Amino acid sequence: MxxxxxxxxxxxxxxxxxxxxxxxxxxxxxxxxxxxxxxxxxxxxxxxxxxxxxxxxxxxxxxxxxxxxxxxxxxxxxxxxxxxxxxxxxxxxxxxxxxxxxxxxxxxxxxxxxxxxETDPRGICQKAEEYLKTQGYDDSFWGPEVEFFVFDKIHWDVLTPYKGQSYSIESNEAPWSQEGTGYPMGLQEGYYPSTPSDTLTEYRNDCVEVLNENFGILCDNHHHEVATAGQCEIDIIYDKMTNAADSAQSYKYVIRNIAKLHKKIATMMPKPISMDSGSGMHTNVSLWKSGKNMFYDKDEDYEFSQIGRYFCGGIMDHAKGLAAITNPTTNSYHRLVPGYEAPVYIAWSTANRSATIRIPGHFKGEKYANVKRLEYRVPDPSSNPYLVFSAVLSAGLDGIKKKTDPGDPIHEDIYKMSKAERKKRGIGILPANLGVALDELESDRSFLNPIFSDPVINKIIELERKDQREISIRPHPHEFYLYFDV
Missing domain, CATH: 3.10.20.70 (Glutamine synthetase, N-terminal domain)
Incomplete structure (x- = not known):
């Protein structure tokens, strides 16, 4: 829209x-x-x-x-x-x-x-909006924060497997660049740098101009992200569910084509660079009824309502199976590791970015009731936004239906906790790879059924299992470094 x-x-x-x-x-x-x-x-x-x-x-x-x-x-x-x-x-x-x-x-x-x-993703998203109304709500609002990389050149060789497989990335901003700007960024040193270190300001300006003026997709902020080598984020103003998914898909289309005009290449691959931060698609959501944000309650801690807590509990309860939809590629799980600002541990908090769910609290009071929301930090941009929003909504509504308690918020850095401490506090961990995520989805799929039919779920699992096998049968180049002399 x-x-x-x-x-x-x-x-x-x-x-x-x-x-x-x-x-x-x-x-x-x-x-x-x-x-x-x-x-x-x-x-x-x-x-x-x-x-x-x-x-x-x-x-x-x-x-x-x-x-x-x-x-x-x-x-x-x-x-x-x-x-x-x-x-x-x-x-x-x-x-x-x-x-x-x-x-x-x-x-x-x-x-x-x-x-x-029934396998049209846009149709699934529209079906989710209709299902929401049967549960007593008028609308849901969604704001995806889509991160991506913009490289100068990329090359890979996978078609000659017996010769060896490799890839190479060229970026003027990267510390390995031979012909850069003269102001390279170190690994994980790319957050909000000024020009000339940030070489992509004009590119992002062009993207925002096209999104705003041609596609009617309003963007209120853009910046360089944490990783080196051209990681970017352009923020889309929140919208109703299918509209927001349409915007996310159109956003990907625009940033790739504008990159081509700039003689660059944009990618939604979650983790193209080893030892650096990956790209996420943090997903913000709120439920509305009779013109009121049902996640806001001035009398509750953090002004986050009981309905919002149950919604949060539902997402946490189904987070492992959800990962197969929110993080659908083998590469997704190279991002979901501790130490790179990616969520790994199943917990909720306010300002704590090591938890999978955050309740942003920049402002307080009824003046800002409309922006009270839940931010699910797990999804990445390789996912299908129509399916992500529909699946997250399914999990959250299941939590409301079952009154699923999310437990106490975790304010400490979970990365620094011992395994025993995490276990004591009931903090789970996301699947370590796509295969485990698919196993979880197969055993925990009924919460999706009001919106996703069984044939659709089966097809998602079938397609992702194929990708999983494609990777599992091929040796990784780094394995030669680790094991060639065994």
Whole structure:
């Protein structure tokens, strides 16, 4: 859903079908990109000529998709799918200058009037919003903090396994750079540096300008992140659930394409650099009813309501299985290790960033009731935001339903606790790898069922098991250093 800042306030702009055809004519749009997301979270598109785009296609959809060729969608014997554009996602693509183009996000339907494709991630997110209403709430608001790396060059060789496998990263900001700015950043020394050490300020400015002005995705802050070699964060203003997931997917699309214009490469890989911080997608959430934030209570500790605590308890209770959705790649678990500002231990706190859940407390009082929220620090940007928000909501609502007590908040640095002390205080630990996370999801999956069907969960597990096996059968280059002379 696009926004504009009017009178200093974010204002939602809604488009009708007629508005879209008027804009296509007024802006002289030549081509329309129909975009959608696969189950694992990859962004896909097909492009149509605006001259052939009709009102019926806008309303009924376009029979333009072979579902068997999209990972996680359909089998080859039942592959006819329909793309139905969402007019509120209309945006002009500014980097396509030769033949003016616009995009719209699409919902995926089965052919022959058989309804929504159950593995369409956007459909799952919309289903989650409807389920929330059956639980007595009006809305949920979500604010993803998506981190990413921007490199100058990247090279890898994995297609000649008997020759050896390798990768190399080039960044003007990195301490290993041969032709850098002259002000390289050390490992874990990249947080908020000024120029000229931060070489990506203009790049992030360009991203924010395009997100704000072309895509209606409002961003209020951007900065260099902790890691060296171009780690960035651009903050998106919170929004309703599907809108926020749309924004996160569009955000990834924009930052990659603007990087290309700058002759750089952006990646959502959680941990591309060893011995340095990885990229997260901290996920902020609150529940609302009758115009009130149900996570705010002025009479409770930290002004965090009992409903919020139960929601927190549900996430903690299901955190190990959730990891297979919030951290769906083998690389995700290289980030989830102590000492690199990543959450590892299942606990909640306020200002303590070593816990998986944080209740931000920058401001107090009813004036700031609308920003009271829970920040789940585990997800990373390799995940599918539609699935992450839906799964986190499922876990939180399960906690409310069961009145799951999260226990006392942990204010100490959990990284410095002994194993015995963590056990005494009931602090669990996230899965050490994707295989363990998938085992946890298989044994703890029923909390997802109101929103995720069993076939969808099975497909998620099947696809991630395949990736797990791909990595487990291949020796790692560092193993040669450790074991070649055994």
């Amino acid at each position: 696009p926004y504009k800042v009017i009178g200093g306030k974010p204002t939602r702009i809604e488009y009708s079908v007629d508005d879209i055809f008027a804009k296509i004519k007024q802006e002289e749009i030549k081509f329309i990109d129909l975009q959608f997301t696969s189950l694992p979270g990859r962004f896909h598109h097909t492009t149509i000529s605006s001259n052939t785009f009709t009102l019926d296609q806008m309303i009924d959809g376009l029979p333009k998709l072979d579902g068997s060729s999209i990972v996680g969608f359909t089998s080859i014997d039942d592959s006819d799918l329909i793309l139905k554009p969402d007019p509120n996602s209309f945006a002009i693509i500014p980097w396509v200058t030769d033949k003016k183009s616009a995009r719209m996000l699409c919902d995926i339907y089965r052919g022959a009037g058989r309804g929504r494709l």
